[in-house]
Amino acid sequence: SDRITAELLSRWVHEFGALVSVHHxxxxxxxxxxxxxxxxTNLDRGFTVVAAGLPTAxxxxxxxxxxxxxxxxxxxxxxxxxxxxxxxxxLGDAIGNDPALDTRRFALGLRAGLAGVVARGRAEPGDKTxxxxxxxxxxxxxxxxxxxxxxxxxxxxxxxxxxxxxDSTIDMLARKGRASYxxxxxxxxxDPGATSACLxxxxxxxxxx
Ligand code: ADP
Ligand code: MG
Ligand code: MG
Numbered sequence: 001s002d003r004i005t006a007e008l009l010s011r012w013v014h015e016f017g018a019l020v021s022v023h024h025x026x027x028x029x030x031x032x033x034x035x036x037x038x039x040x041t042n043l044d045r046g047f048t049v050v051a052a053g054l055p056t057a058x059x060x061x062x063x064x065x066x067x068x069x070x071x072x073x074x075x076x077x078x079x080x081x082x083x084x085x086x087x088x089x090x091l092g093d094a095i096g097n098d099p100a101l102d103t104r105r106f107a108l109g110l111r112a113g114l115a116g117v118v119a120r121g122r123a124e125p126g127d128k129t130x131x132x133x134x135x136x137x138x139x140x141x142x143x144x145x146x147x148x149x150x151x152x153x154x155x156x157x158x159x160x161x162x163x164x165x166x167d168s169t170i171d172m173l174a175r176k177g178r179a180s181y182x183x184x185x186x187x188x189x190x191d192p193g194a195t196s197a198c199l200x201x202x203x204x205x206x207x208x209x
Contacts, residue, residue, distance in 0.1 A: 002102070002103060002150055002151040003100035003101060003102060003151075004061070004100070004101040004102075004103070004106050004151070005061070005099060005100055005101075006059050006060055006061045006064050006099065008207055008208065009061055009064055009065060009207075010054050010057070010064060011206075011207040012203055012204055012207040013047075013050060013051070013054060013065075013068050013203075014051055014054055015202075015203035015204075015206045015207050016047065016199060016200055016203035017047035017048065017050060017051040018051075018203075019199040019202060019203055020040070020043045020044050020047050020196065020199060021044050021047070021048070023040065023195075023196070023199065024040035024041065024043075024044045025040060026040065026195075027039045027040030027043065027192050027195060027196055028040035028041060030189070030190050030191070030192040030195055031192040033189045034174065034178070034179040034182055034185075034186050034189045034191070034192075035177070035178040035179055035192065036078075036178060038077065038078055039078065039080060039192040039193065039196065040192075040196075041077075042076050042077040042078040042080050042081065043076055043080055043084070043196055045075065045076065045077070046071070046072055046075035046076030046077070046081060046084075047072075047076070049071060049075040050068055050071045050072060050075070053067075053071055060097040060099065061092075061095050061096070061097055061098065061099065061101060062092045062093065062094075062095050062096045062097045063092070063097060064092070065088050065089075065091050065092030065095065066088070066089055066092030066093060067092070068088045068092070069085050069086065069087070069088030069089030069090075069091070069092055070085070070089060071085075072084050072085035072088055073085030073086070073089070079121070079177050079178070079193070080193060080196070082120055082121075083117050083120055083121055083130060083193070084130075084196075086113075086116040086117055086119070086120045087113040087114070087116055087117050087134070088113065089116065090112045090113045090115065090116030090117075091109045091110060091112060091113035091116075092109075093112065094108060094109040094111075094112035094113070095109040102145075103141070103144070103145035103149075103151060103154045104142075104145045104146065106141075106145070107138065107141045107142040107145040107146075107154075108142075110134075110137075110138045110141060110142075111138050111142065113134070113138075114131070114134045114135060114138050117130065117131060117134060118131065121176060121177075122176070123176050124175070126172055126175075127172070127174065127175040127176045128169045128172035128173065128174040128175065128176070128179060128186065128191045128194070129169075129174075129176050129177065129191060129193055129194065130191075130193040130194055130196070130197035132165045132166075132168060132169050132172070132191070132194050133162045133165040133166050133169075133194045133197040133198050133201075134162075134165075134197055135165070136161040136162065136164065136165040137158045137159075137161045137162035137165065137197075137198075137200075137201050138158075139161065140157045140158050140160065140161035140162075141154055141155070141157060141158040141161075143157070144157040144158070151208055152205070152208045152209065155201065155204040155205045155207075155208055156205055158201045158204060159198075159201040159202060159204070159205050161201075162197065162198040162200070162201040163198055163201075165194065165198070166190065166191075166194045166195055166197070166198040167190070169190055169191035169194040170188060170189065170190055171187060171188075172186075172187070172191070173186055173187050174186035174191070177193070179191065
């Protein structure tokens with residue numbers, strides 16, 4: 001079916017946590033180059049708590065994702081905690097508790113999550129942050145949902161756009177967060193937050209296959 005259930009959302013979050021754990025060292029290494037080397041540790045610690053709580057989390061889509069967001073806010077450190085946490089809280093608020101969401105509604109939810117990230121961190125396009133992954137991925141998912149692609153293709157479109165967005169951060173000069181202290185020296189490196197945000201869309205494709 002092309003509907004998104006709480007079970008699928010739970011798989012998505014679980015897959016993201018698993019990917020964060022696999023990429024822990026790599027995310028820390030990316031953050032070592034332009035930050036303080038803790039991005040993988042911050043996310044992995046928090047999503048370990050999130051994953052452990054999934055079996056007992058609320059089993060309605062909006063409630064589940066809001067719960068995930070609150071757990072992220074309280075258990076992920078650094079800049080990433082409030083930003084990823086807000087993303088999930090706003091996503092959860094926007095999707096509501098329809099037990100089987102359509103892709104269009106999910107795309108609107110992701111857009112609300114992105115708006116929450118912007119409200120929290122004031123990132124603009126090209127600032128070398130997770131925004132540069134989330135914004136193109138949300139646009140791609142929205143367009144694919146409008147075109148009535150099947151769910152796997154909707155998520156695949158999101159992953160392609162997210163990957164391109166991640167790679168686009170290499171040439172950017174950081175204007176937000178710790179990396180901005182480096183000025184020109186931030187150019188030539190992948191942004192760690194953009195890299196982890198891309199894993200959200202890898203996880204989404206894994207959750208439907
Ligand atoms: P910290 O910098 O506090 O150690 P992390 O290392 O966990 O936090 O996260 C760093 C990532 O957070 C960056 O790579 C960037 O993508 C993201 N980030 C930082 N500030 C902002 C912001 N204002 N808006 C969006 N994303 C941001
Ligand atoms: Mg850091
Ligand atoms: Mg830190």
